[in-house]
Amino acid sequence: MKIGMIGTGNMGSILAxxxxxxxxxxxxxxxxxxRTLEKARRLQTKYPEVQVCSGIAETITNSDVIFICVKPLDIYPILDKHASLFTREKCLVSITSPVSVPQLESKVSASCIRAIPSITNRALAGVSLLTFGKQCEEKWKDAIYNLFSFISSPVMIEEAITRVSSDIVSCGPAFFSYLTQRFIDAAVQETEIDKEKATILSGEMLIGLGELLKKGFYTLPTLQEKVCVKGGITGEGIKVLEQGLGDVFHGLFQATHAKFDEDLERTKRQFGV
Structure with missing residues (x-):
């Protein structure tokens, strides 16, 4: 199975x-x-057998599965210009959430799939989100599910939960990285620990936490119960979090969904559906 990647920016490179x-x-x-071929050649420097194509048409022609890894508003012009090359025997995979699978299917004859990866996939871990088009052939459903199984735990999602699922899986690492960095900064400012040691300890703590959850030793609530000894120090910290966080995560999801709605409106104007 020959794979084509249109776009080798952050997510395209990570996926490849x-x-x-x-x-x-x-x-x-x-x-x-x-668009800037030098970025594509960086991948070839690491993997010399990878072929760098001079343009989009060559990439589509050379591939069975074509991943489009560009910004949402850049997808329509690509499909509009190269629709005839996305023939029925090919498979088109978009990795951006604001462009729906029906919109992809409205432009091309190829089997269409949306796959939302996560930066955690770079470590061959985490989840990837898959949505198959109504016209998608079974062989491509199996092939793409199997492909993502090498780098993640693929999860099928319906259109209605695309944004929140992406918030958790794809944006979540950035959100929790930010919280962890604030955690580290406060530790350095309030105590005698240095930033390097605080960063190491925090990173190892997160890895350990992930392993506990992965192996099923605890759920999130039971883990808190195990660590929070009655009248102990952890409980005092939890009280501060309860008071300080308030509705911050409600606001987070409201903000991401508001931006998503803006992006949806723009893509609808492009595709007409």
């Missing part, structure tokens, strides 16, 4: 590197292109 290092595909099966 994950597929290659997870041995989901061999380098010789991958073709890439980017």
């Amino acid at each position: 590197e994950a597929f290659l290092e997870g041995e989901a595909v061999s380098p010789s099966e991958v073709s890439v292109t980017n």
Whole structure:
């Protein structure tokens, strides 16, 4: 199965590197292109057998599965210009949430899938979110599910929960990285610990927490119960969090959904559906 990547920015590069290092595909099966070809050649420097194509048309022609890894408003012009190349035997995979699978299907004959990856996939971990089009052939559903199984735990989602699922899986690492950095900064400012040591301890704590949850030793609530000894120090810290956080996460989801609605309106104007 030959893979084409249109766009090798942050997420495109992360996805390509994950597929290659997870041995989901061999380098010789991958073709890439980017508006700035130098970015595409960086991937070839690491994996010499990867083919850098001069443009989008060449990438589509050389590939069975074409991943479009560009900004939401850049997808329509690509599909509009190259629709005839996305033939019925090919599979188109978009990785952006504001463009729906029905919108993709309105422009091309290829089997269409939306796959929302996470930066955690770069470590061959975490979740990827998959939505299959109504016209998507079963062979491509199986192929793409299997492909993402090499780098993640693929989860099927319906359109209605696309944004919140993406907030948790794709945006979540950035949100919790921010909270962790604030946690570290406060520790450094309020105590005698230095930033390097606080960062190491916090990182190892997060890795350990992940392992506890992954292995099913505790749920989040039971973990808190185990650590929070009655009248102890952890409980005092939890009280501060309860008072300080308030509705911050409610506001977070409200903000991401408001931005998502703006993006949806713009793509609807482009696609007409």
